[in-house]
Amino acid sequence: MDNxxxxxxNTLSGHIxxxxxVRWHPNGRWLASCGADRTIKIWSKEGxxxxxxxxxxxxxxxxxxxxxxxxxxxxxxSASFDGTTCIWHQKANENNDEPTTMDWTVMxxxxxxxxxxxxxxxSPNNTFLATCSRDKSVWIWEKIxxxxxxxxxxxxxxxxxNDRPDEEAFxxxxxxxxxxxxxxKCVVWHPKLNILSSSSxxxxxxxxxxxDDDWQCYTQLNQHESTxxxxxxxxxxxxxxxxSADESIKIWQPKNYNQLxxxxxxxxxRYAELTVKWTIIASLSGYHHWPIYDVDWSSIENLILTAGAxxxxxxFKQFQNDQDDPYSSVRYRQxxxxxxxHEQDINSIHWNPVPISNSQxxxxxxxxxxxxxxxxxxxxxxxx
Numbered sequence: 611m612d613n614x615x616x617x618x619x620n621t622l623s624g625h626i627x628x629x630x631x632v633r634w635h636p637n638g639r640w641l642a643s644c645g646a647d648r649t650i651k652i653w654s655k656e657g658x659x660x661x662x663x664x665x666x667x668x669x670x671x672x673x674x675x676x677x678x679x680x681x682x683x684x685x686x687x688s689a690s691f692d693g694t695t696c697i698w699h700q701k702a703n704e705n706n707d708e709p710t711t712m713d714w715t716v717m718x719x720x721x722x723x724x725x726x727x728x729x730x731x732x733s734p735n736n737t738f739l740a741t742c743s744r745d746k747s748v749w750i751w752e753k754i755x756x757x758x759x760x761x762x763x764x765x766x767x768x769x770x771x772n773d774r775p776d777e778e779a780f781x782x783x784x785x786x787x788x789x790x791x792x793x794x795k796c797v798v799w800h801p802k803l804n805i806l807s808s809s810s811x812x813x814x815x816x817x818x819x820x821x822d823d824d825w826q827c828y829t830q831l832n833q834h835e836s837t838x839x840x841x842x843x844x845x846x847x848x849x850x851x852x853x854s855a856d857e858s859i860k861i862w863q864p865k866n867y868n869q870l871x872x873x874x875x876x877x878x879x880r881y882a883e884l885t886v887k888w889t890i891i892a893s894l895s896g897y898h899h900w901p902i903y904d905v906d907w908s909s910i911e912n913l914i915l916t917a918g919a920x921x922x923x924x925x926f927k928q929f930q931n932d933q934d935d936p937y938s939s940v941r942y943r944q945x946x947x948x949x950x951x952h953e954q955d956i957n958s959i960h961w962n963p964v965p966i967s968n969s970q971x972x973x974x975x976x977x978x979x980x981x982x983x984x985x986x987x988x989x990x991x992x993x994x
Contacts, residue, residue, distance in 0.1 A: 614946045615988045616923070619972070620660050622982040624651055629976030631676045631958045636683045638964025641974055643982045644674035650688055650698075652712055653982070660984065664712035669696040669719070676729045680736045685717070685779075687739060689727035695720040695741050697781070720781055722749060731797045733804055739781060740806050742794035748787040748808050748818070750825055755779040785825035789816050796840045800847045801909075803878045805885075807850065809838035815852055815862075819882035828882045831862060833890055839902060839918075845909040846871070847881075850888075853902035853916055859894040859926070861914075861942060892942045897924055900955075908961045910971060911989075914942070917956035917975060923948045925987065946987070952977035 627646035634641055640663070641653045650666035670690035678687045686698040697720070701713040725744035732739055739751040756779060792811035799806055806818040806825075815831040815838055836855035843850055848870055850862040864870055864885040873880065900919035907914055914926040924947040928940060955978040962972040970988045977983075 613990050614925070615990065616925070616946050616948050617986045617988070618948075618983060619986050620984040622653055622660055622662075622984070623980070624662050624665070625649065625980050625982070628954075628978040628980060629957065629982055630674065632960050632974040632976040632982055633677050633679055633958075634960055634962045634974065635679050636681060636963060638962050638972075641982070641984075642677050642679065642686060643974075643976055644677045644688060645976070645980070646673045648672060648674060648690075650674060650677060650686070652714075664714060666698060666714050669698065669716050670694065672726075675727065678730050678732055680732045681734060682736055685732075685736075686714070687730045687732065689730040689741060691726040693721065693723050693725060693727060693743075695727055695730050695739075697739075697779070718780060720751060722783060722786075723747065728794060729796045731799050731806075733799045733806075734802055735804075738784065738799075738804065740797040740799065740808075742797045742808055744793045746788060746790050746792060746794060746810075748790070748794055748797060748806070748816075749783055750785040750787070750806065750818075751781040752784040753779050753781050787816075787818060787825065787827055789827040789830070790814065795837065798841055798843065800878075800881070801843055801845060802847055803876065803881050805847070805878050805881055807841055807843070809841045809852060811837045813838060813854070815841060815850070817882070817885065819878050821879070829886045829888070831888055833860060833893075834858065837901070840904045842905050842907040842914075844907050844912065849891075851905050851907055851914055853905040853918070855901035857895060857898050857900065857902060859892075859897070859902065859905070859914070859916060860890050861892040861894075862888045863891045864888055891940050894926065894942060894944075897944055897947070898922065903955065903957050904959050906959055906961050906973075908971065909963060910961070910965055913945075913961075913971075913987075915959050915961060915973060917951070917959040919955045921950055921952050921954065921956060921977075923951040923956065923959060923973075923975060923985070948985070951975060951985075952979050952981065952983065954978035 625645045629645040644650045652664045672691040676689040699717045723743040790810040796809045834854040841852045865887045866884040902918035958976040
């Protein structure tokens, strides 16, 4: 029999107003946070203590709502209520030493949205950047690098930023999508393909695919009764989890699920053909008692992490009713929760992509109380 434990490891103070977003670097050693104080802080563990390596202050004039590391770890994107999205890059470290402080510069500032930018996300190969806004639109930007050969500009996730020299890139708008009728809250990419999903104040989830040189919204999911604050794909990209102000957590699966998982070489176009129609395989209610603001699906243990306005963090796991038919009898249940994880609304949660050990994971949370908190999650085996 399994049992689980969540433990508060650290509380990081430094933001003087609410924390809107926390995101781990792909290497798992650095954590970025942003908030209403218009700053981004980058944290790292030195010995037994977590310290702020750098505070980024030059990019935005208003609240920074969201941040996202590129998958290769070279860039950090920030979305702000000032209507812009900044792309940050670390200055070259001539000594190539592990930095104790980190100097960052804004490589480019993207303008175009008419109102606050609410979210930003990188495509799996870092070729595209998606942004969304209160102006009801989703913008897709294409990244074009200058003075850098493609083989040198790639790199896997998790490398040290200062292993690479300063590089330049510019972004051009590839598409503007206007299918939402209200404020767009979240954008997230499929983990492997150029498939984009967005969620909105209009209670709707949209999916987009690239069709030749253009982008199109190819399906819409409409089962929530209030704002869909956040969405996430599972690690395989075969399911979507959504959380809402209606206090529910919904897990979506394509009706062609079995055909989808049998495909050996899946393109974005083929994925779109197989995922026009979705069904809800689980709807979880009665756990959170206020709007749910964020969700993250672990790439390590397939655990779903949620948080929201009731100050709680909750973790859900998949169980199977019928081992002979694991895809038709899927159920999810809560395995652990921390009812008072913060003193005020929790706006953001994120699993560390690198496990502490085989049985222990790390996660971060950010709240209206101005604090960033780090939690360890452990699964223990009990022997009877």
